Amino acid sequence: MxxxxxxxxxxxxxxxxxxxxxxxxxxxxxxxxxxxxxxxxxxxxxxxxxxxxxxxxxxxxxxxxxxxxxxxxxxxxxxxxxxxxxxxxxxxxxxxxxxxxxxxxxxxxxDFAIEQINGFTENRGFNLYDATQVPKLREKILSIKGGNIAICITDIPYKCPPAPYEASLIIDDILTQSGIRDSINVDLYTPTQIALPVAGPKISQDVVNLLNRHNINFHPLHKLKRVINEKELEFGNGDMMDYDVLIGIPPHKxxxxxxxxxxxxxxxxxxxxxxxxxxxxxxxxxxxxxxxxxxxxxxxxxxxxxxxxxxxxxxxxxxxxxxxxxxxxxxxxxxxxGKGYCFMEIGGKKAGYITADFYNEAGPITKLEPPSQELYEKKIDFERSRLAEWLL
Ligand SMILES: Cc1cc2nc3c(=O)[nH]c(=O)nc-3n(C[C@H](O)[C@H](O)[C@H](O)COP(=O)(O)OP(=O)(O)OC[C@H]3O[C@@H](n4cnc5c(N)ncnc54)[C@H](O)[C@@H]3O)c2cc1C
Missing domain, CATH: 3.50.50.60 (FAD/NAD(P)-binding domain)
Known part of the structure; x- marks a missing residue:
């Protein structure tokens, strides 16, 4: 035919x-x-x-x-x-x-819906998922000498679930290299009960252990409600927390x-x-x-x-x-x-590797391979190979 x-x-x-x-x-x-x-x-x-x-x-x-x-x-x-x-x-x-x-x-x-978080933009919050805001965010992190850096996952679902955790570890690395890590608290807030619900409790606990080793404070069940006077965060559970730098993963719509x-x-x-x-x-x-x-x-x-x-x-x-x-x-x-994978960057040019089989008959299976420099190189190649195939 x-x-x-x-x-x-x-x-x-x-x-x-x-x-x-x-x-x-x-x-x-x-x-x-x-x-x-x-x-x-x-x-x-x-x-x-x-x-x-x-x-x-x-x-x-x-x-x-x-x-x-x-x-x-x-x-x-x-x-x-x-x-x-x-x-x-x-x-x-x-x-x-x-x-x-x-x-x-x-x-x-x-689309992003950061406007759903009362006071976020007015009180100088940075949207980590908007690439145009990240250079200024980096400058801001490099300029502070002490205080609190708050990273807030504002809602689920959001894309690339490990990305906020990767960001917290990269920030830890920046501050350590600048010699000011001890003067700055890094806090990660999420509305969920575990770090990565899509990856399951085991990998979530591995991620929290990793955060603990880097002195990053993990706050589950904290859904950001509003941002006040360029210094305070109010959460849905009633908690109030101070911040000097606010980084948000915006609600998605x-x-x-x-x-x-x-x-x-x-x-x-x-x-x-x-x-x-x-x-x-x-x-x-x-x-x-x-x-x-x-x-x-x-x-x-x-x-x-x-x-x-x-x-x-x-x-x-x-x-x-x-x-x-x-x-x-x-x-x-x-x-x-239903199969996929992702590289989870942890700073210091190292990355772990998460694999997932979501359609497995007995229920989703996820695995985490420990971080290495080799996996980080593979992550770099992840971008390079796709750009070459699609557009270059
Ligand atoms: C910080 C960060 C790290 C990430 N890391 C990874 C990773 O390591 N691995 C991974 O697999 N994923 C990662 N992701 C997630 C990944 O970027 C997205 O999941 C992926 O881009 C989704 O692909 P998509 O084709 O569905 O949509 P997109 O890639 O978002 O493409 C949608 C396109 O539609 C266009 N569009 C929207 N509305 C209109 C309209 N009305 N008219 C015309 N055009 C329109 C947009 O301009 C856009 O170009 C990451 C994301 C972020 C933010």
């Missing part, structure tokens, strides 16, 4: 979107049109925030232009997606374009345009619900991948918001589309397997 020309539209040039665009381009002949739409004109990997914090990287050196996609035969449109009409199979954008699709992949990530596209979110859902194996939504030929989705593994755990899962999901989606378009009757029936 002859292939007809297909239009594949990918919303979001992040971890998932860039994986999908590249895999589709390699798997489909040039007549099939692949377009990626993003409001930004560059890609910046989340992990870079930690390297800027640690002083190993500059923001200016870390952005890669999305216009490079055209060298790979992928069209890139810098535009804000406003709405999707699933019945007409059209994406509407801010510059009033209407883009038709045969296949649509939503990889729109999350679904991108506005998803909420504006009727039918995608059912009542009571905060994230897009997809089939846990195929990543299909309820609409024909519409898939959602990565942080914009919620894939429940059991009553307590969902697939974490992390690039490694966005990437794995993008590959499964792309293979399904390639198989359909090319009428591949030898298809292996691609399925997302």
């Amino acid at each position: 002859l292939e007809t020309r297909s239009h594949i539209v990918i919303l979001g040039a992040g971890f998932g979107g860039l994986t999908a665009a590249n895999m589709l381009r390699k798997g489909l002949s040039a007549e099939h049109h692949i377009v990626v739409i993003d409001k930004k004109d560059y890609f910046l990997m989340g992990v870079v925030n930690l390297w800027i914090l640690g002083g190993n990287r500059r923001l200016e050196d870390s952005k890669v232009s999305l216009s490079n996609l055209k060298n790979k035969g992928i069209e890139f449109l810098q535009d804000d997606v406003i709405q999707i009409d699933f019945h007409k199979k059209i994406v509407r954008t801010k510059l009033s374009k209407q883009i038709e699709y045969d296949y649509l992949i939503l990889g729109l990530g999350v 679904i991108p506005m345009m998803v909420a504006n596209s009727p039918g995608l979110l059912k009542e009571g859902e905060n994230w897009i619900n997809v089939d846990k194996f195929t990543l299909r939504t309820n609409y024909e030929n519409v898939f959602a991948i990565g942080d914009v989705t919620e894939i429940k593994v059991n009553q307590y755990v969902a697939i974490p918001k992390a690039g490694i899962f966005a990437e794995a999901e993008a590959k499964v989606v792309s293979q399904q589309i390639i198989d359909e378009i090319t009428n591949n009757n030898k298809s292996q029936n691609p399925r997302f397997d």
Whole structure:
């Protein structure tokens, strides 16, 4: 059977979107049109925030232009997606374009909602997840001579669950190297009962032991309620704590345009619900991948918001589309397997390694490999290899 020309539209040039665009381009002949739409004109990997914090990287050196996609035969449109009409199979954008699709992949990530924390911005809180704020945060840490540094996980779910813990250990390292660690308290507050609910109690305890060894105070069941007078934190449990530097992991919310596209979110859902194996939504030929989705593994755990899962999901989606378009009757029936990993940086150019198998029949399995310099090098390569494949 002859292939007809297909239009594949990918919303979001992040971890998932860039994986999908590249895999589709390699798997489909040039007549099939692949377009990626993003409001930004560059890609910046989340992990870079930690390297800027640690002083190993500059923001200016870390952005890669999305216009490079055209060298790979992928069209890139810098535009804000406003709405999707699933019945007409059209994406509407801010510059009033209407883009038709045969296949649509939503990889729109999350929006931050720091405004939900009363007084955070007004009282000079730093958003660790906004790369543009991290250089100033580093300057601030280097400038203080004593006091309290507070790191607050404000809500769950948030992306890359180990990142706030990594940040606390990197800060410990900075202060130790500057010779002022003894004059500064580092406190980590989280609304959860254990450090990493997605990784389970054993790894959570390992992380808390690690924090203890570095004199980082861990405060579970502390949900930040408001920030007062550039010096005090009020928590939901009534506790009041002082701070001199406030670092927040902001509440995450679904991108506005998803909420504006009727039918995608059912009542009571905060994230897009997809089939846990195929990543299909309820609409024909519409898939959602990565942080914009919620894939429940059991009553307590969902697939974490992390690039490694966005990437794995993008590959499964792309293979399904390639198989359909090319009428591949030898298809292996691609399925997302719920497996992933991440490197947990601990300062001093060392990292541990967490692996997870969320779809394991007897329940999720997670393992932590002890930190080493070799694993840190692998973390550096994690970014390098992906940029090379996607954009360079
Ligand atoms: C500090 C930090 C460290 C991290 N470390 C790791 C790590 O070590 N390993 C790991 O696996 N993950 C890590 N992550 C998490 C990882 O960055 C995310 O989980 C991943 O980027 C999610 O991929 P995604 O494709 O779902 O969304 P994203 O990569 O966030 O991409 C979404 C894209 O959609 C675009 N977009 C949104 N709305 C619109 C709109 N209306 N119109 C047009 N474009 C739009 C955005 O501009 C964005 O480019 C880290 C994150 C942070 C913050």
